Amino acid sequence: DAKTTQPPSMDCAEGRAANLPCNHSTISGNEYVYWYRQIHSQGPQYIIHGLKNNETNEMASLIITEDRKSSTLILPHATLRDTAVYYCIVAAAGNKLTFGGGTRVLVKP
Amino acid sequence: EPEVTQTPSHQVTQMGQEVILRCVPISNHLYFYWYRQILGQKVEFLVSFYNNEISEKSEIFDDQFSVERPDGSNFTLKIRSTKLEDSAMYFCASSESATGGTQYFGPGTRLLVL
Numbered sequence: 095d096a097k098t099t100q101p102p103s104m105d106c107a108e109g110r111a112a113n114l115p116c117n118h119s120t121i122s123g124n125e126y127v128y129w130y131r132q133i134h135s136q137g138p139q140y141i142i143h144g145l146k147n148n149e150t151n152e153m154a155s156l157i158i159t160e161d162r163k164s165s166t167l168i169l170p171h172a173t174l175r176d177t178a179v180y181y182c183i184v185a186a187a188g189n190k191l192t193f194g195g196g197t198r199v200l201v202k203p
Numbered sequence: 204e205p206e207v208t209q210t211p212s213h214q215v216t217q218m219g220q221e222v223i224l225r226c227v228p229i230s231n232h233l234y235f236y237w238y239r240q241i242l243g244q245k246v247e248f249l250v251s252f253y254n255n256e257i258s259e260k261s262e263i264f265d266d267q268f269s270v271e272r273p274d275g276s277n278f279t280l281k282i283r284s285t286k287l288e289d290s291a292m293y294f295c296a297s298s299e300s301a302t303g304g305t306q307y308f309g310p311g312t313r314l315l316v317l
Contacts, residue, residue, distance in 0.1 A: 128305070130308075132246070135240070135242075135292055135311065135313075136310060136311065137207075137294050137296075137308035137309050137310045137311050138246060138294070138308045139308070140305050140306070140307055140308075143305060181246075187300075187304065188234060188298065188300070188304060189259075190236070190248040190251060190259060190261075191238075191246075191248065191306060192248065193238075193245050193246040193247070194245065195245065
């Protein structure tokens with residue numbers, strides 16, 4: 095599975111959009127981009143995933159570049175409860191998920 | 204909303220003892236996974252399971268580990284003889300299908316080996 099690169103940490107103001115970047119330059123054609131988050135030591139929570147097209151759900155939006163080498167997770171209106179470690183993972187469907195260090199997001203009032 | 208559940212939430216055991224961690228995957232899901240996270244470290248894949256067989260396992264998943272789906276609802280991880288280094292959070296996950304199926308994680312079992 096392709097590796098990903100994420101900034102180790104970022105701060106975000108409550109109520110503002112949080113834009114989390116991820117590089118995955120070695121992504122293969124059959125690999126999806128998945129985003130999960132982990133709050134404290136809870137189980138990873140699925141946020142969103144995509145293959146080529148941009149995706150949006152009730153939690154977030156996922157923007158994938160045309161060459162698929164990078165993506166951005168957008169939390170449209172960050173709340174204090176969005177403070178977590180966010181993981182960008184690329185994997186073929188059904189394959190194991192390989193977690194990196196993620197981005198530690200701190201939402202500040 | 205359906206969710207993966209795990210029991211117990213916490214388990215303390217003595218080194219050398221056997222432990223069984225239990226998971227109830229989402230009911231229509233067919234693919235099951237175990238991951239673990241040692242305190243302060245990354246989440247690591249242990250094993251995937253489909254159709255009553257192991258699909259893939261990591262180097263961590265040695266002969267001390269085994270998985271089983273004893274009935275239609277439970278999925279278990281057994282550690283035969285626990286070591287101190289097995290202390291970790293253990294997460295179960297399930298997905299509806301391998302083709303595009305998203306993995307949903309349970310809340311985890313915190314295992315402490317003394």
